[in-house]
Amino acid sequence: MEGSAPRRTRIQQEKRELILEAALEVFSANGFRGSTIDQIAEAAGMSKPNLLYYFRRKEDIHETLMQRLLDTWLAPLKELDDIGDPMTELRSYIRRKLEMARDFPRESRLFANEILQGAPRIMPMLEGELKTLVDEKAAVIKGWMRAGKIARTDPWHLIFAIWATTQHYADFDVQVRAVLGPDRGGDGRFEDAARFLEQLFLDGLKPKA
Amino acid sequence: MEGSAPRRTRIQQEKRELILEAALEVFSANGFRGSTIDQIAEAAGMSKPNLLYYFRRKEDIHETLMQRLLDTWLAPLKELDDIGDPMTELRSYIRRKLEMARDFPRESRLFANEILQGAPRIMPMLEGELKTLVDEKAAVIKGWMRAGKIARTDPWHLIFAIWATTQHYADFDVQVRAVLGPDRGGDGRFEDAARFLEQLFLDGLKPKA
């Protein structure tokens, strides 16, 4: 579809990175329609026409941002591997997803914003690439269940649950911090969350008999 | 704070309801800044100036909507009761939250939008009313743990996990449906989710020894 990547000068590469970084900040906080080119330009320390020299339309920025995001976002799931102990694999997947919520909350919110609005710009990817990947990993998980390595349950909803619980700490961060309060809502909240999630996914809530 | 409710004519009551219903539709799909008064007016079947006769500012609509939402939204948690079997109480709380995600997805998305944007309009409620309620219920859950009725873990993060997993089916609905595909993504997905979540929260993933 797309021709070879356009050759770019040093300045173009640098400025484009600067703009994308600023746009990530603005888009993730206000959504696409809630963000203005002026805001992004100011955050990037340049004038609006100057920004438009590097990205001709507001949508181009968002699209570029989204494309980059998706690769890094799906990487942890891609790494979920058939070899290795199933329980360990799942645990490290959960841990990695939680680390991403901690280290890349803006990316998580950008993605959440897009999905919330009905995913108008990435629908084909959801139905194509993402579905394929999830189906593939669901098959792997099903294999583990058949082998008696983990309890039998629905692999798709299991993946949803891991996404939901981990991304919650990025997308609903303000609520999490507000509820936990200044003491428990500090930096340690991610370690508390990690401990809790590990227990939840492994043992559930039933008291040890 | 607020004086007695202003007396309203029959027409005012009806039209205000009509506007709020339309606004819920529009706001939940596009966010606050992404929605226009014209869109809401059209969805409500009236002209923009006419709408502004009932709500003088766009923010007033959103505020009214948010106030109503919060009551119904927190109702299930309020019902979590100390009397009754702990495991049953938690299970029915999860089921009720999932039903709300199924029956009131627009309300869930409206709330999610607000939190995603940093909760500028409901921050005091999060730190006040919500935190108080959650702390109170966390204490109840802690009591159950001390009594050996459920496994010992962090009650706050347990509540977060229930919120995250259930609301996921409303907020990320398009993604869920896209990944499940046309077959498994039909109406039955909520029953599948209910079964899965029940197993997850009760037994976790460890295979039965």
Added chain:
DNA sequence: GCAAATTTTGACCGATTGGACAAACGTTAG
């Protein structure tokens, strides 16, 4: 050092936005 290419800027444009306002219309009580 200089010409060509690239980058930056200020001024500007049409479209859309939230909202104001007065006039017109409808309803209702006496």
Added chain:
DNA sequence: CTAACGTTTGTCCAATCGGTCAAAATTTGC
């Protein structure tokens, strides 16, 4: 019937939006 009140509409406005354009400033290749 009619005066008072409640409702609806068309028109208008200032601000903001995404985006253009030509000219100025700067960088780059030779």
